[in-house]
Structure formats: structure tokens, C-alpha cells
Amino acid sequence: MTSSPAPEPQPNSGAQPGDVSSSGPALAVRSQGLDKIFSNGFQALSKVDLSVSKGEVVVIMGPSGSGKSTLIRTFNGLETIQAGHLEVLGHHLDADNNPKVVSKIRHHVGMVFQQFNLFPHLSILENVTLAPIWVQKRDRQKVKEDALALLDHVGIREQAHKYPSQLSGGQQQRVAIARALALSPQLMLFDEPTSALDPEKVKEVLETIRALAAEGMTMVVVTHEVGFAREVADRVVFMDEGMIVEQASPKTFFTDPKEERSQLFLSRIL
Amino acid sequence: MADTPRPGPRPAQLLRRLRRGLFASHLDTLITVVLAVVCGSGLWSLLHWTFLQADWAVVQDNIRLYFNGNFPVSQIWRSWSWLGLLGVLCILTLMPSRLLPPAMVRLLPLFWVLILPIGLLLLAAGLGFEPVKSRFWGGLQLSLLLTLGTILMALPLGILMALARRSSLPLLRWLTTGYIELMRGMPLIAVLFFGQLMIPLFLPEGWTFSRVLRAVLSLGFFMAAYMAEDVRGGLQSIPKTQLEAARSLGLSPLLTIALVELPQALRTALPALANQCVASLQNTSLLAYLGLIELLGISRSILANPNYLGRHLEVYLWLALVYWAVCILMTSLARRVEHSLNVTGHH
Numbered sequence: 001m002t003s004s005p006a007p008e009p010q011p012n013s014g015a016q017p018g019d020v021s022s023s024g025p026a027l028a029v030r031s032q033g034l035d036k037i038f039s040n041g042f043q044a045l046s047k048v049d050l051s052v053s054k055g056e057v058v059v060i061m062g063p064s065g066s067g068k069s070t071l072i073r074t075f076n077g078l079e080t081i082q083a084g085h086l087e088v089l090g091h092h093l094d095a096d097n098n099p100k101v102v103s104k105i106r107h108h109v110g111m112v113f114q115q116f117n118l119f120p121h122l123s124i125l126e127n128v129t130l131a132p133i134w135v136q137k138r139d140r141q142k143v144k145e146d147a148l149a150l151l152d153h154v155g156i157r158e159q160a161h162k163y164p165s166q167l168s169g170g171q172q173q174r175v176a177i178a179r180a181l182a183l184s185p186q187l188m189l190f191d192e193p194t195s196a197l198d199p200e201k202v203k204e205v206l207e208t209i210r211a212l213a214a215e216g217m218t219m220v221v222v223t224h225e226v227g228f229a230r231e232v233a234d235r236v237v238f239m240d241e242g243m244i245v246e247q248a249s250p251k252t253f254f255t256d257p258k259e260e261r262s263q264l265f266l267s268r269i270l
Numbered sequence: 271m272a273d274t275p276r277p278g279p280r281p282a283q284l285l286r287r288l289r290r291g292l293f294a295s296h297l298d299t300l301i302t303v304v305l306a307v308v309c310g311s312g313l314w315s316l317l318h319w320t321f322l323q324a325d326w327a328v329v330q331d332n333i334r335l336y337f338n339g340n341f342p343v344s345q346i347w348r349s350w351s352w353l354g355l356l357g358v359l360c361i362l363t364l365m366p367s368r369l370l371p372p373a374m375v376r377l378l379p380l381f382w383v384l385i386l387p388i389g390l391l392l393l394a395a396g397l398g399f400e401p402v403k404s405r406f407w408g409g410l411q412l413s414l415l416l417t418l419g420t421i422l423m424a425l426p427l428g429i430l431m432a433l434a435r436r437s438s439l440p441l442l443r444w445l446t447t448g449y450i451e452l453m454r455g456m457p458l459i460a461v462l463f464f465g466q467l468m469i470p471l472f473l474p475e476g477w478t479f480s481r482v483l484r485a486v487l488s489l490g491f492f493m494a495a496y497m498a499e500d501v502r503g504g505l506q507s508i509p510k511t512q513l514e515a516a517r518s519l520g521l522s523p524l525l526t527i528a529l530v531e532l533p534q535a536l537r538t539a540l541p542a543l544a545n546q547c548v549a550s551l552q553n554t555s556l557l558a559y560l561g562l563i564e565l566l567g568i569s570r571s572i573l574a575n576p577n578y579l580g581r582h583l584e585v586y587l588w589l590a591l592v593y594w595a596v597c598i599l600m601t602s603l604a605r606r607v608e609h610s611l612n613v614t615g616h617h
Binding site: 076077078103106107109110111113115117118119120121130131134135179180183 | 511512514515516517518519520521522525529530533534537
């Protein structure tokens with residue numbers, strides 16, 4: 001990992017989407033020596049170095065408890081880090097976990113969770129418009145039009161006035177994707193987006209993510225979907241016990257894994 | 271439930287159902303007969319007393335006192351018009367919302383907050399009316415004023431304390447926890463006495479609070495502790511993942527509380543909060559023992575009149591009826607609010 005001087009985080013990169021990408025570095029995420037230790041003493045990440053270029057689709061795989069979810073949760077500050085350095089879209093975060101930096105990062109990073117985490121008291125449309133209205137303070141009418149366009153994009157415009165509990169899991173997850181996209185993020189994090197879905201609903205969600213990848217969105221996806229990783233990923237990262245064991249192109253990883261642990265993992269899931 | 275056609279003509283069906291429900295076995299029949307005799311004889315003597323023995327003059331002659339207290343007769347329209355406004359507001363709230371213009375439905379909560387200052391303006395002074403001292407307020411009108419004042423004070427205070435109780439600042443957390451435990455550990459009547467005697471000691475030189483205001487402050491501080499616990503329960507029921515979703519969308523802690531946590535917490539806490547509101551009405555009757563002539567107080571002073579010697583039973587039965595009617599009204603209002611927040615049937 002080269003340690004070229006990274007550009008200073010821009011002082012006023014709060015509200016306008018796109019201002020970092022125009023002048024920022026070519027890397028979307030760079031982590032160096034990242035350590036995550038939970039309050040009960042469990043070390044979930046140790047010395048993780050990972051870089052994600054702009055426009056790249058990185059799939060993280062690994063057995064449960066290997067730290068893959070924890071890793072991408074550090075990327076938008078949902079988990080604090082105890083050592084190391086993190087650079088996300090030109091914003092630098094250290095073990096002090098400066099809340100101001102975290103807040104700036106979150107304005108440009110979208111996240112999709114395993115359990116969708118839609119707000120049950122808000123309609124589908126309100127779920128999508130909440131952050132643009134209150135965080136970006138954009139015009140309500142414009143936000144509403146954009147949100148409907150996004151919902152159309154993920155194929156659930158007809159359900160805009162229903163509530164999350166009235167939708168299927170697959171539909172809810174697509175709303176969650178639209179909600180994250182409403183802030184025009186430059187980086188999307190997916191934390192096992194299809195693990196909580198019925199098998200027949202997995203496809204529609206993966207299609208939505210695939211379409212997003214085709215549009216050039218930078219994405220880090222934690223998933224067990226081998227088919228998806230093979231087709232969509234530019235790079236597969238294999239983690240175990242809080243460390244990155246192997247990184248390779250999907251073709252190499254699935255046909256000719258180098259490390260013993262990767263081979264063992266693949267022999268179990270393939 | 272949909273009407274499903276059942277076999278047999280209606281009376282026969284009813285008879286069958288009665289037999290199955292009440293006389294299915296010998297034991298069932300015995301229980302039915304004993305209960306019927308006990309309830310029937312009780313009801314018979316109540317009706318007998320109500321219509322043949324009771325003298326309802328003590329109620330009929332004093333309707334004005336029960337409703338308006340000692341409000342000056344020349345100004346009594348002010349008292350009635352406030353009660354009337356309150357009644358209209360209840361009807362508007364209970365009406366199916368599709369019969370009302372949407373703007374009106376949105377403004378209803380605001381009206382419920384405004385009805386208190388409007389009441390104070392109408393009853394006390396202002397608008398160029400002749401001022402009426404609060405010691406002339408009484409009866410149901412005062413009970414409702416005290417209840418409304420208590421709720422409007424205790425609810426926001428309770429929400430703030432529930433939030434403070436899980437604050438990351440230890441001092442704030444300890445203080446609110448201590449306050450809530452203290453208030454819940456004291457009987458209300460003691461709090462009310464403390465309030466009447468001690469609030470004046472804390473006031474700056476030259477300030478005086480009327481007895482009514484002191485009563486509302488004591489009731490409000492007391493109820494706030496209970497409401498805080500109800501809201502805390504609601505807050506605890508929200509999964510942590512909701513907060514993570516809010517945070518990952520960039521919502522600040524304050525926005526997360528206002529837009530994600532409180533709306534969900536209050537929905538969950540609503541039945542418990544409604545319960546506290548009904549309790550607030552019942553609690554106002556304790557103020558009869560502190561010299562306020564609210565519904566119970568005015569009744570006691572009516573009973574003290576030699577003309578109505580020994581008419582306790584009539585008065586207390588009448589009181590029970592009035593309190594019960596207001597409680598029914600409050601619970602149906604609460605159910606209405608619950609329903610309007612839950613139209614989608616989630617949770």
C-alpha cells in the first residue's frame with residue numbers, strides 16, 4: 001500500500017452530492033491497519049488493509065463471524081475503530097472517530113441492511129424522502145418527484161403510499177435501496193442484502209443491485225450469493241477471523257483459490 | 271366480521287345459542303341462576319330506590335353549581351361557552367375524519383392545545399371581560415380545566431424526562447432517574463399538599479400563584495414522572511437497527527429522535543398514556559381536600575347545606591355518573607387517536 005499524501009477533506013462538502021468526486025482521489029475507500037475491538041474484548045477486525053477504487057464493485061465473502069459486516073459498517077461510522085486509518089471519499093477518519101467527519105461521510109455513503117430497516121411508521125414514499133428533506137434540506141416537491149422516479153426505477157412506484165409492513169421482503173429491500181440512493185451517494189454498502197429474503201425474492205433484489213453496478217456505482221457488497229459475485233464483482237475479498245485472507249478476481253477466486261482457508265470455505269458453499 | 275348465513279330462523283338460533291352458553295350443564299345452570307338472582311335483586315333495589323325513594327332535588331336544583339361552580343351568574347355564559355367549545359372539539363375529534371376537511375383534521379391537535387389558553391381567557395379575564403378570580407371557578411368546569419392543564423404540562427415534560435433518562439450525560443440521567451423514583455414513591459395527596467405549601471416558598475418576592483395554578487403544577491409534576499416511564503417503555507421497544515438506519519442516512523441525533531424514535535415510541539406508549547390521562551381526571555378529585563371546589567369539592571359544599579341533609583347517596587351516585595361519562599368520553603377520544611395513528615395496521 002503506497003502512502004501518497006491524500007488531499008485534505010474539503011471543508012464544505014456537506015450538502016452537494018458530487019463535489020468530492022470531481023476533485024477527490026481515485027480511491028473511494030482506503031483502510032490501513034484497521035482494528036475493531038468490541039467492548040467485550042472481542043477483536044472483530046485486525047490490521048485490515050483494503051482499497052476500493054471509484055466505480056469498482058467489491059464483494060466480500062467469508063464464514064459468519066469473520067468480520068465482513070463489521071468492516072463495511074466501519075466505512076460509514078456505524079462501528080467505531082480502535083486503531084488504524086480510514087479514508088472514505090476523501091474524508092479521513094482515525095481512531096478518534098471524529099463525529100464531524102463521520103457525519104460528512106454518511107452524507108455520501110448509502111447503506112442497505114440485511115433486515116431492510118425501513119421506518120414502519122412512514123409510508124414508502126416518506127421513507128425515501130425523509131433524508132433528502134431533513135438532511136439535505138432540499139425542496140419537498142422536487143424531492144418527491146425524484147423519489148417517485150427512484151421508486152419507478154426499482155419497480156415499486158405503485159406501492160409508494162403503502163406502508164413497509166404491507167410489502168414483501170423483496171419489495172422492502174428494493175425500497176431500502178431507493179432510500180439509500182435518494183441521497184445521491186457515491187458509494188453504496190450492502191450488508192447481506194438478500195440473506196433475510198425468501199429464495200424466490202432474492203433474484204429481484206440482486207437484479208436491482210446488478211443494474212446499479214451497470215450504471216457505474218461504487219459498491220461494497222457483503223453476500224453469500226456466489227452467482228452474483230461471479231457475474232457482477234470486479235474483485236472478491238475473502239475474510240476470516242477479522243483478517244483479509246485473499247483478494248482476487250472472481251474468476252480466479254472461484255476456480256483457483258490460493259489460500260487453504262479459501263479452498264475450505266468454497267468447498268463448503270459450492 | 272362478515273355476515274355468514276347460518277341455518278335456522280333467527281329466534282331459534284338465538285335460543286340455541288343461549289342454551290349452549292348458559293345452560294349447557296347442571297353446574298352451568300346453577301351458576302346462571304345464582305348470578306341472575308344476585309344481579310337481578312341488586313338491580314331491582316337500585317331501580318326501586320332511584321325512582322321511588324331518592325329525592326333528586328339536590329341534583330336538579332344545583333345543576334349550575336355542578337357544572338360551573340360559583341362562577342358569577344351574570345358572567346355564566348363564559349363558563350358555558352367554554353364547556354360548549356370543549357364539547358364541539360370532542361365531537362369533531364370523534365367524527366369520522368372523512369367527513370371533515372383534511373386541513374381541519376390536521377389542525378385538531380393544535381385546537382386541543384389552544385383550548386386551554388382559550389378557557390383561561392374566557393374564564394379569568396382578557397378580551398375586555400370583567401375579571402373573575404380563580405377562587406370562583408368550580409365544578410366540572412374546574413375539573414376539566416385541571417385535567418387539561420395537567421396533561422398538557424405532564425406530556426411534554428414526561429417525554430423530555432424519558433429522553434433525559436437515557437441521555438449519555440450521567441448527571442442528567444441521575445437527576446431524572448432520581449426525580450422519577452422520588453415522585454413515584456410519594457402518594458399524590460402528599461405531593462398536592464407539598465405543592466400548595468412549598469411552591470410559594472420558591473417564588474421570587476412579590477409573585478403569587480393562585481391555588482388552581484399551584485394544583486396544576488403539582489399534578490403536572492406528578493403525572494410527568496409516570497408518563498416518562500410510559501414513554502421510556504416505548505423508546506425501549508424500538509429496535510437498534512432503526513437507529514442504525516437513521517444514522518446511516520445522515521440524520522443527526524436530534525432529527526433521529528424527532529423523526530424516527532419519538533413517533534414510534536409514542537405509538538407504542540399511547541394506550542398507557544391514555545390510561546394516565548384518565549387517571550389525571552380522577553386525581554383532580556383529591557383537590558377537594560385542599561379547598562378547591564371542583565366537582566367533588568362543590569358536591570361536598572352542597573351536601574353541607576342544611577336543605578339537603580342526608581342526601582349523600584343521591585349526590586355521590588350523580589357524581590359517579592358524571593365522572594364515568596367524562597371517562598368514557600376520554601377513552602373514546604384515546605381510541606380515536608390510536609386508530610388514526612394505526613390506519614395501516616402495522617406492528
